[in-house]
Amino acid sequence: MWAPIMTEPVIAIRQLQGYYGESHVLHGVDLDVAAGEVITIIGRNGAGKTTTLRAIMGILENRQGSIRIQGRETIADPSERIARLGIGYVPEERGIYSSLDVMENLMLPPRLGPGGMSLDDIWQLFPNLLERRRSQGTRLSGGEQQMLAFARVLRTGANIFLLDEPTEGLAPVIVQQIGKAVEAMKAKGHTMILVEQNFRFAARLADRHYVMENGRVIDVIAKADVPSSLDKIKSYLGV
Amino acid sequence: MPIQALLGQLLVGLINGSFYAMMSIGLAIIFGLLGITNIAQGAFYMMGAFFSWLLLREAGIGYFYALVLSPLIVGLIGAAIERTLLRRVYKLPHEYGLLLTFGILTFTQGLFIYIFQTAGRPYPVPTELAGGFNLGFMFLPKYRAWVVIASLTTCFLVWYALEKTSLGRTLRAATENPTLTRAFGINVPALMTLGFGAGVALAGAAGVLAAPIYTVSPIMGADLIIVVFAIIVIGGMGSIMGAIVTSVSLGLLEGLAKVYYPQGSNMVVFVIMIAVLLLRPAGLFGREK
Numbered sequence: 059m060w061a062p063i064m065t066e067p068v069i070a071i072r073q074l075q076g077y078y079g080e081s082h083v084l085h086g087v088d089l090d091v092a093a094g095e096v097i098t099i100i101g102r103n104g105a106g107k108t109t110t111l112r113a114i115m116g117i118l119e120n121r122q123g124s125i126r127i128q129g130r131e132t133i134a135d136p137s138e139r140i141a142r143l144g145i146g147y148v149p150e151e152r153g154i155y156s157s158l159d160v161m162e163n164l165m166l167p168p169r170l171g172p173g174g175m176s177l178d179d180i181w182q183l184f185p186n187l188l189e190r191r192r193s194q195g196t197r198l199s200g201g202e203q204q205m206l207a208f209a210r211v212l213r214t215g216a217n218i219f220l221l222d223e224p225t226e227g228l229a230p231v232i233v234q235q236i237g238k239a240v241e242a243m244k245a246k247g248h249t250m251i252l253v254e255q256n257f258r259f260a261a262r263l264a265d266r267h268y269v270m271e272n273g274r275v276i277d278v279i280a281k282a283d284v285p286s287s288l289d290k291i292k293s294y295l296g297v
Numbered sequence: 298m299p300i301q302a303l304l305g306q307l308l309v310g311l312i313n314g315s316f317y318a319m320m321s322i323g324l325a326i327i328f329g330l331l332g333i334t335n336i337a338q339g340a341f342y343m344m345g346a347f348f349s350w351l352l353l354r355e356a357g358i359g360y361f362y363a364l365v366l367s368p369l370i371v372g373l374i375g376a377a378i379e380r381t382l383l384r385r386v387y388k389l390p391h392e393y394g395l396l397l398t399f400g401i402l403t404f405t406q407g408l409f410i411y412i413f414q415t416a417g418r419p420y421p422v423p424t425e426l427a428g429g430f431n432l433g434f435m436f437l438p439k440y441r442a443w444v445v446i447a448s449l450t451t452c453f454l455v456w457y458a459l460e461k462t463s464l465g466r467t468l469r470a471a472t473e474n475p476t477l478t479r480a481f482g483i484n485v486p487a488l489m490t491l492g493f494g495a496g497v498a499l500a501g502a503a504g505v506l507a508a509p510i511y512t513v514s515p516i517m518g519a520d521l522i523i524v525v526f527a528i529i530v531i532g533g534m535g536s537i538m539g540a541i542v543t544s545v546s547l548g549l550l551e552g553l554a555k556v557y558y559p560q561g562s563n564m565v566v567f568v569i570m571i572a573v574l575l576l577r578p579a580g581l582f583g584r585e586k
């Protein structure tokens with residue numbers, strides 16, 4: 059019998075509820091990312107973008123609903139098991155370790171799959187990091203810490219990436235560097251969720267945009283519809 | 298002041314300092330990884346000594362085997378305790394961990410007193426390490442020299458493992474930011490079990506080293522641990538090397554005090570502790586928060 063081959067999304071989120079202690083922050087988030095897709099989550103400050111990524115990673119322990127990653131239900135899994143499915147996470151606060159030097163920060167995450175970047179590739183992408191590889195992690199400038207947080211997950215062979223505002227507060231030159239890296243990752247077929255305030259940056263890279271407000275997804279805009287939706291998007295972002 | 302007396306007391310101080318160092322780095326590792334002040338550390342020291350005594354008496358297993366086996370058994374007991382008990386209090390306020398380990402201390406001591414009574418039991422110095430060197434100005438028992446070398450080497454190896462190996466890198470990361478470290482796919486809960494097991498195994502090893510010097514008894518850890526906690530306060534919980542340096546210095550200082558001001562020798566560590574608390578509450582090597 060013939061049946062259409064339905065490839066399940068790499069990440070499928072249904073009715074995700076999330077809580078910080080007593081406060082209910084995510085109210086039924088639905089979101090799908092297909093293999094090789096880049097999607098963004100956009101929305102104002104406090105909309106729940108970061109919390110959604112934390113819920114996917116299992117860092118937000120108090121979560122309900124369903125999060126399937128490569129077909130596997132992870133809603134009750136501990137963080138380390140979720141990461142082992144091949145996810146690289148760049149947190150909003152960067153999470154550079156002060157008790158580790160730059161090289162140690164870079165080498166910390168274990169290999170999650172084949173095809174990670176070599177150190178040489180990483181030095182080529184971020185030459186500053188090579189120069190500063192013996193510095194204490196938190197001695198780096200904000201921009202360098204951001205590069206390090208990004209470089210750190212490129213080595214691991216992850217094929218799904220969750221990037222929380224990777225360009226925030228960076229000089230335009232460095233934003234370009236990061237943009238190139240994201241494009242290269244996309245070309246390699248990696249799947250990505252990008253939380254981004256810089257919509258111009260995001261629009262160029264993403265296949266779809268999920269708009270969040272008050273812990274819900276209120277709109278989904280495909281790349282092709284972006285030009286005709288600019289006013290709507292501006293009002294969503296409050297800019 | 299005869300030089301012999303001075304050197305003799307400095308040697309005693311150095312030996313005590315080595316024991317302090319073994320105990321305090323174990324505490325520092327445990328505190329760093331688990332956020333728990335392990336009041337029971339003295340009980341694991343006592344167990345280390347007792348297991349080597351039991352191994353010898355019940356199975357004829359000698360000192361050098363006991364030096365490996367006994368800390369291993371202590372470490373496994375520690376790992377089991379971490380899995381079954383400590384794990385339950387990580388999310389609770391700090392005092393719960395303190396109370397729980399205090400309970401483990403009283404229970405363990407009580408159990409050993411119940412089975413073995415409080416009387417001290419001698420443990421023979423291994424024949425390979427019997428005798429001593431006549432240094433001219435003093436007699437240095439081989440076993441005491443061995444204790445200093447063995448414990449300081451162990452401490453240095455622990456420091457090296459933490460600072461220079463990939464396991465150490467991972468442990469430091471798990472200590473600093475366990476949540477994110479897990480999100481990289483690192484099994485931090487397993488590391489915590491390992492860290493507690495290793496931390497108490499160090500106390501167990503100190504116990505084996507101590508057995509031929511002090512007598513083996515269920516309460517042998519009780520006095521030692523009070524001084525070790527004072528040392529931890531002085532050094533600060535932050536750094537392994539800090540714990541080693543503080544331990545040895547204070548051991549030596551106690552030795553000096555025994556020569557120049559014997560009435561105060563038991564107090565000197567605590568006087569310094571009070572001074573440090575007043576002047577630098579995070580400890581000499583601790584980081585101010």
Ligand SMILES: Nc1ncnc2c1ncn2[C@@H]1O[C@H](COP(=O)(O)OP(=O)(O)O)[C@@H](O)[C@H]1O
Nearest residue numbers: 078081083101102103104105106107108109110
């Ligand atoms: N650690 C926390 N504890 C309590 N509330 C939090 C915490 N982090 C975020 N929040 C709240 O959760 C909501 C969503 O925050 P967040 O996911 O960080 O938003 P975004 O990333 O979209 O700016 C906000 O109302 C914020 O105040």
Ligand SMILES: [Mg+2]
Nearest residue numbers: 107108109150
């Ligand atoms: Mg955010």
